[in-house]
Amino acid sequence: MKRLLALMIFAATISVPVVMASPATDSLLAKYKSEGVSKIDASKAKSDWTKETKGEDGEMISCSTCHGTDFSKAGKHRKTHKVIDPLSTRVNTERFTDEKKIEKWFKRNCNDTWGRECTAQEKADFLTFLLAQ
Amino acid sequence: MIKEISAAVTLILTLTFCSGIVVAEDLAEAILTPYRQKEIVPVENKQYKDECGSCHFAYQPGLLPTKSWEKLLTAEALKKHFGENAELDADTLKVIHDYAIANAADKSYHKRSRKISVATENMEAPLRVTEVRYIKRKHHEIPEKMIKGNKDVKSLSYCDACHTQANKGVFDEDTVKIPNYPNWDD
Numbered sequence: 612m613k614r615l616l617a618l619m620i621f622a623a624t625i626s627v628p629v630v631m632a633s634p635a636t637d638s639l640l641a642k643y644k645s646e647g648v649s650k651i652d653a654s655k656a657k658s659d660w661t662k663e664t665k666g667e668d669g670e671m672i673s674c675s676t677c678h679g680t681d682f683s684k685a686g687k688h689r690k691t692h693k694v695i696d697p698l699s700t701r702v703n704t705e706r707f708t709d710e711k712k713i714e715k716w717f718k719r720n721c722n723d724t725w726g727r728e729c730t731a732q733e734k735a736d737f738l739t740f741l742l743a744q
Numbered sequence: 745m746i747k748e749i750s751a752a753v754t755l756i757l758t759l760t761f762c763s764g765i766v767v768a769e770d771l772a773e774a775i776l777t778p779y780r781q782k783e784i785v786p787v788e789n790k791q792y793k794d795e796c797g798s799c800h801f802a803y804q805p806g807l808l809p810t811k812s813w814e815k816l817l818t819a820e821a822l823k824k825h826f827g828e829n830a831e832l833d834a835d836t837l838k839v840i841h842d843y844a845i846a847n848a849a850d851k852s853y854h855k856r857s858r859k860i861s862v863a864t865e866n867m868e869a870p871l872r873v874t875e876v877r878y879i880k881r882k883h884h885e886i887p888e889k890m891i892k893g894n895k896d897v898k899s900l901s902y903c904d905a906c907h908t909q910a911n912k913g914v915f916d917e918d919t920v921k922i923p924n925y926p927n928w929d930d
Contacts, residue, residue, distance in 0.1 A: 667827055690828065691800040692902065711833070722829040 631700035631742055635710040639738060646731035656740035659733070664725055672724055682744040699744045707742065784856045786913035789843045791836060799830065801904050803873060804913050805847035806857035811869035813844040826872075856915060874900045886928070896923035 640651075661680065666672040670689075677695060678686040683702045686695035697703045707713060717737075721729035729737070784806040787793045796802040805813065815821060819837060822830045832840065849857040849864070856878075863878035870876050883891070883900055891897050897905045904910040909919045922928040 688799065690826075692898070693799055715831075715833075718831060719829040722823075722831075 631707075633700075633708045635713065636707050636738060636742060639710055639713060640735060643731040643735040643738075648732050648735045651735050651739045653736060653740040653743065656733075656736035659737070660740070666724070667726075674720070674724060676724075682741070698741055700742065701744075707738070713738070782855055783915060784854050784913035785847055785852060786911065789839070791839050792843045795832060795836060795840055799828070801902060801910065803903070805844040806849050806852045806854055806913070807860060807873045807879075808848065808870065808876070809850045809861055809864045810845055810848040812864070812871060813841070813848055815869050816871060817841040817844055854913075872901065873903075886922075890922050890925050890928060894922070894924055 660674045663671040663673045672689070677688050678698055682699040683697055685697055687693070688695060696706070698706055700706045717729055717734050721727065721733075784804045787796075787802050787804055792805075793802050808816075816825070817837065817840060819831070819834070822832060822837070845851075850861040852858065852861070859878045860876050863876055864870055867877075873879055879900075891900055903915075906920050906922045907915050908921050909916075917929070920928075
């Protein structure tokens with residue numbers, strides 16, 4: 612019985628998705644909250660991830676164009692063909708550990724993909740969604 | 745008359761003396777920089793390598809002249825860097841800008857940089873290495889199917905697709921391997 616209980620606890624632990632937060636992401640999420648974000652919606656980020664908009668060259672693009680949808684795999688930049696390391700912190704432990712870097716790429720990628728910067732709400736949603744991958 | 749002769753002699757002596765200094769300086773430079781006639785200086789600045797290299801091949805500053813880097817590396821220009829947003833914070837931009845300027849083709853003693861410098865002297869600042877006449881000419885004989893039509897190369901801009909030692913600043917023909925064309929130089 613004891614063993615069964617231990618097994619059940621173990622099973623429960625591994626089935627809960629592990630959110631790989633870091634000091635950098637904690638600090639950023641706190642910043643977004645201070646900028647007015649009250650409720651984070653990771654499912655919104657999930658649907659936004661593949662939402663296509665027209666890029667500057669007329670092609671339909673989304674986050675997944677370069678990053679893909681399997682976060683454990685490397686992506687590829689559609690223009691420069693540069694390999695983009697996986698976004699999943701489970702396979703790429705360096706991902707989301709540098710606050711400045713996260714903000715730098717949010718700024719660039721939102722501008723390139725959506726033609727504008729992302730709001731604090733969108734960034735909080737994306738970050739939370741990606742940390743759970 | 746004597747005054748004129750002495751003036752002429754002084755002038756000749758001055759010229760000789762000055763050119764002597766120039767020659768000595770060149771000689772010292774040649775001795776102190778033994779690699780001066782080879783290739784291109786590899787990127788030695790970590791920030792430059794990291795920032796530029798996170799999106800594309802980190803083109804060595806010696807691949808373009810100062811006037812090109814001056815145009816490319818401003819806060820405004822980086823907002824639309826060949827169609828992509830490549831904005832940097834002011835501190836990082838300064839490091840990268842200054843490094844590029846200090847090592848631009850026209851400031852280098854390396855052979856290929858010298859050629860690039862001469863080839864771009866009398867033209868509007870090229871923004872792409874592929875606009876440099878010397879670089880175009882060097883690739884002139886490579887058939888289009890091996891570059892544009894090659895799915896693993898696609899453009900002359902991806903230096904390291906074929907130049908296996910491009911990151912070391914080495915672009916020698918012997919180090920070239922064209923994907924899907926193992927016998928390209930036959």
